[in-house]
Amino acid sequence: MSNTPKIPAVEILLASLVDELTADAYSDGVLVGIRRGGAWIVDELQARLGRTDPPGYIDISFYRDDFAMVGLQPEVGGSELPVSIDDAHVILVDDVIHTGRTIRAAMNELFDSGRPKKISLISLIERDGHELPIRADICSLRVSLAPNEHVKLLGPEPLAFELVKRNREKK
Amino acid sequence: MSSSGLRDSHVQLNEDGSLRHFLTIDGLSQSLLTEIMENAERFIDFGQRKIKKAPLLRGYTIVNLFFEPSTRTRTTFEIAAKRLSADVINLNAQRSSTSKGETLLDTARNLQAMHADMLIVRDSHAGAAHLIATHLNDQLQVVNAGDGRHAHPTQAMLDMFTIRQYKPDFSKLAVAIVGDVLHSRVARSQIQALGILGVPDIRVIGPNTLIPTDVESLGVTAHTSMETGLDNVDVVIMLRLQRERMIGQLIASEQEYFKTWGLTQERFASTNKNAIVMHPGPINRGLEISSSMADSPNSLILPQVTNGIAIRMSVLSMVMSGVEGVKE
Numbered sequence: 327m328s329n330t331p332k333i334p335a336v337e338i339l340l341a342s343l344v345d346e347l348t349a350d351a352y353s354d355g356v357l358v359g360i361r362r363g364g365a366w367i368v369d370e371l372q373a374r375l376g377r378t379d380p381p382g383y384i385d386i387s388f389y390r391d392d393f394a395m396v397g398l399q400p401e402v403g404g405s406e407l408p409v410s411i412d413d414a415h416v417i418l419v420d421d422v423i424h425t426g427r428t429i430r431a432a433m434n435e436l437f438d439s440g441r442p443k444k445i446s447l448i449s450l451i452e453r454d455g456h457e458l459p460i461r462a463d464i465c466s467l468r469v470s471l472a473p474n475e476h477v478k479l480l481g482p483e484p485l486a487f488e489l490v491k492r493n494r495e496k497k
Numbered sequence: 498m499s500s501s502g503l504r505d506s507h508v509q510l511n512e513d514g515s516l517r518h519f520l521t522i523d524g525l526s527q528s529l530l531t532e533i534m535e536n537a538e539r540f541i542d543f544g545q546r547k548i549k550k551a552p553l554l555r556g557y558t559i560v561n562l563f564f565e566p567s568t569r570t571r572t573t574f575e576i577a578a579k580r581l582s583a584d585v586i587n588l589n590a591q592r593s594s595t596s597k598g599e600t601l602l603d604t605a606r607n608l609q610a611m612h613a614d615m616l617i618v619r620d621s622h623a624g625a626a627h628l629i630a631t632h633l634n635d636q637l638q639v640v641n642a643g644d645g646r647h648a649h650p651t652q653a654m655l656d657m658f659t660i661r662q663y664k665p666d667f668s669k670l671a672v673a674i675v676g677d678v679l680h681s682r683v684a685r686s687q688i689q690a691l692g693i694l695g696v697p698d699i700r701v702i703g704p705n706t707l708i709p710t711d712v713e714s715l716g717v718t719a720h721t722s723m724e725t726g727l728d729n730v731d732v733v734i735m736l737r738l739q740r741e742r743m744i745g746q747l748i749a750s751e752q753e754y755f756k757t758w759g760l761t762q763e764r765f766a767s768t769n770k771n772a773i774v775m776h777p778g779p780i781n782r783g784l785e786i787s788s789s790m791a792d793s794p795n796s797l798i799l800p801q802v803t804n805g806i807a808i809r810m811s812v813l814s815m816v817m818s819g820v821e822g823v824k825e
Contacts, residue, residue, distance in 0.1 A: 393818070394820055397515070
């Protein structure tokens with residue numbers, strides 16, 4: 327019997343993130359979204375926070391730790407970082423935090439582009455199944471899911487979460 | 498085994514159609530060639546990054562096994578592999594045990610015994626890379642960096658990639674390949690790639706002695722005059738005169754050759770507006786191409802070299818892609 331939780335609308339999850347991000351601790355940060363889901367969320371946050379400074383985007387394809395197993399992933403858009411992330415407070419944004427491997431890859435890539443003063447991690451959803459000691463600093467929803475259940479962000483227009491059942495990705 | 502037998506294109510592909518080795522353009526699909534170029538696009542900015550490296554091939558050992566001299570190809574393969582964090586060994590095979598009589602396959606097997614994951618092979622014999630790929634198919638990946646007169650697939654792909662940056666619609670192009678087509682593995686691979694990508698008008702231009710007699714069976718038209726051959730083309734690819742491969746008297750003299758077949762500003766004037774000029778290098782100024790033409794704004798000879806790194810990063814990563822998934 328499945329006790330699959332209901333995922334609220336993206337709009338509601340976003341509103342809760344915006345509330346937290348208006349706090350002083352995040353006012354100096356530059357938003358960097360992990361492609362593709364995290365990048366879509368960054369675009370939404372920029373608009374809602376009224377930010378005009380350019381955000382960053384990260385494509386982790388070249389930093390994945392499962393390259394030897396699953397190979398090069400189809401194009402997701404490339405990395406675009408602001409002029410310099412040296413000494414910057416980077417607010418790393420993803421849609422869903424699960425194993426933590428994507429975040430590790432993204433941090434490796436960030437450090438190849440400079441030396442941030444601080445990295446904070448935010449996401450709409452954090453689920454169980456961590457494989458690394460990586461946790462979101464802010465997230466709108468924490469859920470517990472069966473190992474074969476996955477939440478996937480569809481987008482960019484409109485943004486909506488979909489719950490799918492599948493085994494771990496294989497090529 | 499299928500009736501088409503042991504064509505390179507079968508050896509070099511996995512069952513799912515992805516690249517297992519990269520030996521020849523012949524038999525590859527348009528979508529695969531496009532995928533190579535699209536992946537290269539992702540690597541093009543790497544040269545501008547603070548740390549010009551990604552960890553994609555970290556822990557893999559790649560051997561540059563070159564039995565013929567090379568500067569550009571060997572160096573750009575090395576840079577490509579290092580930007581992907583692989584360990585690279587350069588073997589100048591003219592000075593190694595092959596000169597003591599070891600066969601090509603034995604050399605390859607020894608490198609495999611040292612746990613090399615990939616060999617990048619250049620050899621004066623056609624089929625050298627194919628031979629290694631066939632015999633060591635399960636143990637390592639092989640990339641052809643030029644085999645005799647047969648194929649030079651990464652050069653052809655970097656040329657296609659360069660053309661695409663300036664002339665994105667292959668279906669509207671007229672391309673002329675000029676000079677020593679007979680000895681050119683580059684020309685052969687280029688003709689195949691241009692055909693697969695849908696270029697409707699492919700021409701070769703040169704003296705009869707340097708144009709293969711069966712060249713029109715490859716889907717090209719042969720011209721023995723620069724004036725008619727260059728008329729309204731969009732891309733001019735000059736080839737190096739490969740005197741080291743010539744047996745007998747194939748050209749009258751160098752001065753005579755330049756006078757008839759050299760690319761000059763005057764001759765270039767009959768091409769289409771904004772036509773581009775390419776050359777795989779090394780260029781012989783005043784032999785195949787005039788200095789002013791080689792240095793003109795239409796010349797893409799140096800961008801070709803830069804693009805060679807991105808294309809080779811793309812090919813190396815595609816060949817190593819999912820390699821452990823395949824071995825399982």
